[in-house]
Amino acid sequence: MTQLPDRIPVLDHGYVRLVDVMGDDLTVVNAAKVSFDKEASRFGSAEERLLAFLGREGHTSPFRHAVLSFEIYAPLMVARQWWKYVVGSDHTMEAWNESSRRYVTEEPTFLAIQPDGWRSAPQNRKQGSGEPLPADVGQRLSADLAAHYARSLELYEAAIAAGAAVEQARVFLPAYAMYVRWRWTASLQAVGHFLDQRLADDAQREIAAYARAVRTLAAARFPHALAALVSLSEPSAEARPAAEPDAVAPGAERP
Numbered sequence: 001m002t003q004l005p006d007r008i009p010v011l012d013h014g015y016v017r018l019v020d021v022m023g024d025d026l027t028v029v030n031a032a033k034v035s036f037d038k039e040a041s042r043f044g045s046a047e048e049r050l051l052a053f054l055g056r057e058g059h060t061s062p063f064r065h066a067v068l069s070f071e072i073y074a075p076l077m078v079a080r081q082w083w084k085y086v087v088g089s090d091h092t093m094e095a096w097n098e099s100s101r102r103y104v105t106e107e108p109t110f111l112a113i114q115p116d117g118w119r120s121a122p123q124n125r126k127q128g129s130g131e132p133l134p135a136d137v138g139q140r141l142s143a144d145l146a147a148h149y150a151r152s153l154e155l156y157e158a159a160i161a162a163g164a165a166v167e168q169a170r171v172f173l174p175a176y177a178m179y180v181r182w183r184w185t186a187s188l189q190a191v192g193h194f195l196d197q198r199l200a201d202d203a204q205r206e207i208a209a210y211a212r213a214v215r216t217l218a219a220a221r222f223p224h225a226l227a228a229l230v231s232l233s234e235p236s237a238e239a240r241p242a243a244e245p246d247a248v249a250p251g252a253e254r255p
């Protein structure tokens with residue numbers, strides 16, 4: 001039997017881990033078949049065609065009977081973007097739990113950007129990023145960032161040593177870059193919607209890296225049902241559409 005992946009490393013310190021799963025491809029099929037008081041006990045080509053039909057026609061409710069639970073460790077800027085899916089993930093808004101720096105004083109971990117990892121601001125768009133920055137600029141920014149993290153940590157620890165509450169001392173930490181850990185539980189439909197948006201060309205590259213890990217983990221459990229919702233293959237560079245300027249919220253600052 002093929003070993004299913006359950007934890008995929010992402011960025012320099014992060015990961016996505018599949019913690020729990022309810023259902024499989026047949027769960028989605030049988031949620032649809034109940035309309036005709038029918039149930040399939042094995043997955044075959046008729047079931048595959050049914051899933052493709054459901055996905056193509058936007059009959060999404062059967063995909064809500066399958067549920068996935070992930071643990072994610074990612075910079076806070078990624079968590080902020082991901083959090084926007086809690087409504088579709090679970091209509092009680094409860095399917096998100098995160099570690100708290102009001103209590104957790106573990107050593108903070110920050111996203112390091114290597115000298116060749118800096119991207120320029122795009123020429124014709126207000127969001128996203130463009131070509132790599134020149135090597136000398138990258139060297140300087142990476143050094144500045146490392147110094148900034150070191151100084152912030154010093155100030156954070158000094159505040160705690162001076163008796164400040166951890167819940168306040170944390171304001172010294174560079175939050176966008178700081179890794180946080182959370183659990184996200186979502187229906188297969190919500191996972192598909194997240195992937196549709198965050199694998200798109202206009203998604204920030206950091207969250208797109210996490211989306212690829214989510215896609216790999218989800219596809220291992222729901223190969224046909226997920227394929228009915230989103231493409232499971234990587235688009236080639238030429239096939240990728242140019243991003244729409246301000247596709248979502250004109251003029252708004254992107255989280």
Ligand SMILES: Cc1cc2nc3c(=O)[nH]c(=O)nc-3n(C[C@H](O)[C@H](O)[C@H](O)COP(=O)(O)OP(=O)(O)OC[C@H]3O[C@@H](n4cnc5c(N)ncnc54)[C@H](O)[C@@H]3O)c2cc1C
Binds near residue numbers: 085086197198
């Ligand atoms: C490139 C990009 C840039 C973005 N920039 C910004 C930004 O600058 N600022 C910002 O705040 N957000 C931004 N977002 C987040 C965006 O506004 C959405 O919140 C996010 O993409 C989640 O999409 P959603 O609302 O469709 O998903 P979900 O909340 O998961 O909802 C899934 C679906 O459920 C339905 N639904 C959800 N809630 C309701 C409701 N209350 N009433 C009726 N139907 C509902 C809709 O059909 C929705 O598509 C950005 C997203 C992307 C991809």
